[in-house]
Amino acid sequence: MDKHQDLLARLAQPADTKLVLLVLDGVGDLRTAGQPQTALGAAELPNFDALARRSALGRLVPVIEGVTPGSGPGHLGLFGYDTTAPEADFGRGILEALGLGLEIGPGDVAIRGNFASADADGNLTDRRAGRIPTEEGRRVCAKIQPALAKLDSPSFEIHPGEGYRFVLLIRGDDLSAAVADTDPQRTGVPPLPLTATAPEGEATVAHLQPALDRMLEAIADEPAANCLSLRGFSKLPGLAQMNELYSMRLGAFAGYPLYRGVAAACGMAVVPCAKHFADMVPTLAERWSDFDFFFIHVKQTDQAGEDGNLAAKVAVLEEVDAALPELLALGPDVVAVTGDHSTPVPMKAHSWHPIPLLLHSERCYIDAGTEFTEDAATTGHIGTIPSRGLMGLMLANGGRLAKFGA
C-alpha cells in the first residue's frame, strides 16, 4: 500500500452518507481549429449546469502529464490508486478476461488469444484468421474445450471473444505469467515457440505446452482458424480492497463487463444493470440502501469520441442530463461527475488531457462556474489535481475522513 492510500485508510471513518461517482467515460474533449466547441460545450445540459451552479469544479489528470491511460489505469486513478505503481497495470490477458465477465482467481493466469491461418508448412498467412465472425470463433472454441477438459492440474478454459479473439485461462497454484507472446507480429513465419521470460515461468510453460498442442490438433482441419497465437500473459494485480480501506459498501453499476471487472478487482460489489444511464437509474433506486458508494459507468461518451462523432457525444450527454434529476432525487450527499480520461472527438482515441470534474456536497465551495464545461472546470475551485485525489475529496465531503493529527 502506498503512503497516500494508507493515509486515507487510517483516517477513514464511518458516516451515514451516500457517495455517487458518475463516470462519463472519455467525457473530456478538445477545442481545436476544426472543432471550436467541445461536446460539453455544444450540448444542452440544463440539469448538469444547474448542479454546477451549486458545485465546485476542477479537473483530473489521470496518470501524469502527457500519459494517456487505458480503461484500467484510468479507473484505478478515480478509485484512489497510484496509477504509476506496477500493480495499476492490469495485464492485457486479465483485461480481456474481465471484459468477457469471467471470474478470475488470484492465482490464475489469463491470456489473450488470436485465431490465425497458417499454410501447410505452419507459416502464418493471416494473423487474424481472415477476421472470422464472432459466431465462427465461438464454434471453434467449443471444438477446443473438450480437448482441454482432460487436463486438470492446472486446468484450462477457452472463452470466445469478439471475432477471432479468445481468452485462455489457466487455473491452478504456483502459476506464473512470465511467458513471452507467441505472436510473431508478421506472416510468413510460424508462431513463436512458448518460452519463459524468467525462470519462474518455466513450470507454466511446461504445463501449457501439451495444452497448446491439443488446441492446435483440435483445429488442424479448420478452413480459416487452423492456427493461433497467445499474448498478454497476466495475473490479477494484488490491489488493496476499497471496502476494507474505507469501511464502505461499494456498488458498481456498469453496463459493460470490463468496468465491472475492474471495479470487482478493487473490492466493489458488481450489480447487474443496463447499458444506458436512464435505464440504470431504477436499479440504483432499488439498491440505494445496500451501498454507501455508487460507481456508475456510462460507456457511450467514449464510444462516440472513438468514432469521432461529435453529434453522438452531444446526444449521449443530453440523454444522461435528462435522467440526472432522477439520480439526484435519491438524495446523494456527494456527487462527483467526471471521466476516466478524455476521448477527444478530433483524436478518435483516448488522450492525456485533463478531465472536467464536478463535485457537489453541502461542504463544497460553490465557485463561479455556471456550467459543466472544460472552460469552467479549468478555473474551478478544486483546481487541477491527479485523478487519485478525487477519492479523498469524496470521502471528506461525505464526512468520512477524520482529522489528521492534532
Added chain:
Amino acid sequence: MDKHQDLLARLAQPADTKLVLLVLDGVGDLRTAGQPQTALGAAELPNFDALARRSALGRLVPVIEGVTPGSGPGHLGLFGYDTTAPEADFGRGILEALGLGLEIGPGDVAIRGNFASADADGNLTDRRAGRIPTEEGRRVCAKIQPALAKLDSPSFEIHPGEGYRFVLLIRGDDLSAAVADTDPQRTGVPPLPLTATAPEGEATVAHLQPALDRMLEAIADEPAANCLSLRGFSKLPGLAQMNELYSMRLGAFAGYPLYRGVAAACGMAVVPCAKHFADMVPTLAERWSDFDFFFIHVKQTDQAGEDGNLAAKVAVLEEVDAALPELLALGPDVVAVTGDHSTPVPMKAHSWHPIPLLLHSERCYIDAGTEFTEDAATTGHIGTIPSRGLMGLMLANGGRLAKFGA
C-alpha cells in the same frame, strides 16, 4: 530526509534577505448556499488588497486532497516537511506538552492526562472529574508532584493544563511511547491497566506503574479528582532542523504555546510575544536584525471559524490588515500570507479545502488578482500547490536557492 527537502537543502545559499511567513490560522473559508461570502470576501482589507495588487496569488493544499490537518501537520507543511511521513504526525501527548510550553528532550515521553472521578469500587463516575476548573487542577497537580519527586531514573513531572487536563512527562533514556491509553472511553468501569502495545514499551510500563500508583495514592481523598487516565503516549518526532537545512536564522512569533512548540521542534528560535498581531509587530521590529526568517502566527482567525462566527473572523482580518503597514515598513524582502488549513465558518472546524496564498517579492509575478480572496487565489499565478511547496518559493524569492545543475 525526503527528496524534496533534501534538494532544497542542497541548493540553499545565504543571502542578505528577510523572509516573513504570516500564518492566519484557518483563514480559508467556504462559499455555500447559506454563506454567500467568505470572511476574506466580506472583510474590508485595503492593505492586503494593495499588497495583492503587487503580488502573486495561489493556493496551498495542506496534506493531500481531502485530508484535514490538525495544527501539527498543517504547520509542518508550511515549513516544507512531508506531511504524509510518519514523523509529521506529532503525538497527542507531545502536542499537549508543546501547548503548555514545556521543554521536551529527544528521549522524553509525553502523556496527556485527564483527572477523573471514581466510586468506592474504583469504577469511573465522571471521565473529566466534573470538569474541575483550572485552579483546582493546578492544586491537585501540586499535591501529586512531591510524590513523584522521589523517582529519579527515569524522572516524572506533572504539569497542569486547562481544567481537568494535565501533562505527565517521563524524562530519561531508553523510554518508549509504545504504551496503550488507559482511558476506557466510558464510565462504570475502572481505568484500563497500563499495558505495552509492543515489546519495547514493557520497560516503560514497568517504570511508570509505581509512579501511577503514587499519583493515585496522593489523590485518593480528593472530592472530585480522585482518579485519572493517561492517553497519547508520544515522543518528539525526529525532524530535520530548518536552521541547518537552509542556513537561516529562524524566529517564531506566536502568542500560543502549541505553535511555539511546533516551531521549536523544527529548529526555530521562539520569541516571547503577544497574542494579537498588532501587539506582535513592535516585538518583530525589536528583533528584526536577529533573524532571516520570521514565522508569525495569528490564532484568532481559526478561533472565529471554530466558533462559526463570520463577523468575528472578518473583524480579526480587519485588525490584522490595519497593522499590516507597520510590518511592511520593516522592509521584508519576501512576504507570504496564508493559513495552515481552512477553518470554514459553516463547518465550525478545520477542513481540507485549499488555503489562499499571497506571495510578494521583487521576483514574484504580479498577476491579475486585485484582492486577497479565495476567488482571486484560485486563478492566481502560483496555482494550487502542496503547502510544502511554499518553503521553496519563499527561499527562491529571497535569493536563497542556487541553480540546480549546470
